[in-house]
Amino acid sequence: MSDPTVTTDLPLEKAAAQIRAARATDNRLAVEAFFDEPTNTASYVIHDPATGRAAVVDSVLDFDAASGRTSTASADAIIAFVKARGLTVDWLLESHAHADHLSAAPYIQQELGGKLAIGREIITVQNVFGKIFNFGTEFARDGSEFDRLFEDGDTFAVGSIPATVLHVPGHTPADMAYVIGDVVFTGDTLFMPDFGTARADFPGGDAHQLFRSIRRLLTLPDETRLFLCHDYKAPGRDTYAWETTVGAERAGNIHARDGVDEAAFVDMRTRRDATLAMPKLILPSVQVNMRAGHLPEPEENGRRYLKLPLDTL
Numbered sequence: 001m002s003d004p005t006v007t008t009d010l011p012l013e014k015a016a017a018q019i020r021a022a023r024a025t026d027n028r029l030a031v032e033a034f035f036d037e038p039t040n041t042a043s044y045v046i047h048d049p050a051t052g053r054a055a056v057v058d059s060v061l062d063f064d065a066a067s068g069r070t071s072t073a074s075a076d077a078i079i080a081f082v083k084a085r086g087l088t089v090d091w092l093l094e095s096h097a098h099a100d101h102l103s104a105a106p107y108i109q110q111e112l113g114g115k116l117a118i119g120r121e122i123i124t125v126q127n128v129f130g131k132i133f134n135f136g137t138e139f140a141r142d143g144s145e146f147d148r149l150f151e152d153g154d155t156f157a158v159g160s161i162p163a164t165v166l167h168v169p170g171h172t173p174a175d176m177a178y179v180i181g182d183v184v185f186t187g188d189t190l191f192m193p194d195f196g197t198a199r200a201d202f203p204g205g206d207a208h209q210l211f212r213s214i215r216r217l218l219t220l221p222d223e224t225r226l227f228l229c230h231d232y233k234a235p236g237r238d239t240y241a242w243e244t245t246v247g248a249e250r251a252g253n254i255h256a257r258d259g260v261d262e263a264a265f266v267d268m269r270t271r272r273d274a275t276l277a278m279p280k281l282i283l284p285s286v287q288v289n290m291r292a293g294h295l296p297e298p299e300e301n302g303r304r305y306l307k308l309p310l311d312t313l
Contacts, residue, residue: 170210
């Protein structure tokens with residue numbers, strides 16, 4: 001007779017089985033990183049070598065806050081790579097509504113196609129920040145700007161390579177990790193072991209949830225490769241890095257390694273977050289990214305405008 005107090009994490013079990021199966025095959029996911037130093041963001045083009053089908057993860061639209069100018073050099077580098085390799089983009093994946101850079105997904109979609117996807121809890125983010133920015137009824141707050149809203153345990157594929165989506169809230173309510181073949185794209189949930197973990201003090205963030213999301217990811221097989229969304233060069237390290245493993249995080253993550261319990265993590269994260277300034281681009285980034293990276297419509301003078309709510313965050 002089964003124990004009713006024991007719960008089974010079926011999406012996590014499915015992801016772990018997928019990783020083990022992928023490591024037993026010759027057709028492994030190819031990963032190409034593009035690092036944007038001004039925002040410390042790692043974007044990725046991933047593809048199935050057998051079919052040439054591809055996805056773009058967490059792309060960056062260049063934005064100069066002082067002038068209000070956007071440009072597409074970072075996205076154009078991704079587009080050029082895809083075209084040079086003869087790849088076909090099926091997915092534009094967002095790990096969450098970023099607070100540190102604007103997404104270039106609509107621009108890349110226009111040039112290369114593909115479905116734009118994010119976690120279903122983006123609706124929660126839209127509701128919270130829709131109030132902060134005082135958006136009216138023209139902003140639907142139903143996630144309809146995206147082509148696909150993923151839920152925990154949903155599956156898709158990049159060519160012949162299977163993918164499983166894991167909901168990992170805490171940094172924001174909508175964070176998703178994409179387990180594709182035998183690798184994981186963690187978004188902002190984890191950083192390199194020597195830098196630690198993401199903050200949890202944005203509206204809708206929760207340090208308790210973040211700890212549980214991290215520990216969930218760290219139950220995947222130790223050899224699983226993790227590709228991170230950001231790096232800030234920890235003290236004593238002179239180069240940027242964005243690839244690690246589950247085993248390395250469990251052994252050495254300065255905030256969440258094995259042996260750190262939830263209470264200690266939450267206390268550390270709460271104290272640390274209280275010392276951090278808001279990201280420089282949070283106000284332009286969130287109001288664009290919760291619209292799937294679409295810029296505001298031009299006003300009657302033909303210009304687009306972003307809002308800056310005062311004395312709010």
